Amino acid sequence: MFPPLESVLIQTMLTAAAPDDPSRMEASQPLEAPLVPPVEAALRQRIAELELKLKAKEQQRLLANRKKNQAALEMKNLGSGLQEFLTEIRYRGLKKRRQEAHRGPKKTLRKGLQLRLACGKRGYKLVRETAQPLPADRTLQHHLPKV
Numbered sequence: 001m002f003p004p005l006e007s008v009l010i011q012t013m014l015t016a017a018a019p020d021d022p023s024r025m026e027a028s029q030p031l032e033a034p035l036v037p038p039v040e041a042a043l044r045q046r047i048a049e050l051e052l053k054l055k056a057k058e059q060q061r062l063l064a065n066r067k068k069n070q071a072a073l074e075m076k077n078l079g080s081g082l083q084e085f086l087t088e089i090r091y092r093g094l095k096k097r098r099q100e101a102h103r104g105p106k107k108t109l110r111k112g113l114q115l116r117l118a119c120g121k122r123g124y125k126l127v128r129e130t131a132q133p134l135p136a137d138r139t140l141q142h143h144l145p146k147v
Contacts, residue, residue, distance in 0.1 A: 037127070079091075082094065090133055108135065109135055112140055113144070118142055
């Protein structure tokens with residue numbers, strides 16, 4: 001996974017030397033002296049520790065992605081469940097992040113007014129409680145001249 005430790009240290013030592021230094025070696029020449037064993041052991045131990053940390057972070061990332069995908073699927077399922085009993089316009093209004101009031105189309109107002117006139121006040125109230133959402137009585141009264 002990593003290049004040999006000696007070659008990395010050789011390159012570091014070569015690039016750190018001054019350019020006009022006569023003792024500077026060419027990169028193609030191997031370094032004769034081996035690393036000091038305690039330094040090499042410490043570096044290898046540090047590399048092993050960092051690799052373990054990397055694996056742990058990768059596991060955390062995979063777990064977070066799995067949770068994100070699971071939450072997205074749950075949200076999609078909830079949305080499809082809402083679509084079963086809400087009108088398309090109300091569902092789109094819920095999907096928006098804004099908290100301002102949403103005006104329904106004239107078709108919804110017309111449908112609510114027809115039900116209100118056909119069922120009466122108590123019947124319309126019962127339909128609103130048991131069936132899909134319809135405009136309130138006050139909304140119908142407000143929009144009556146426009147419809």
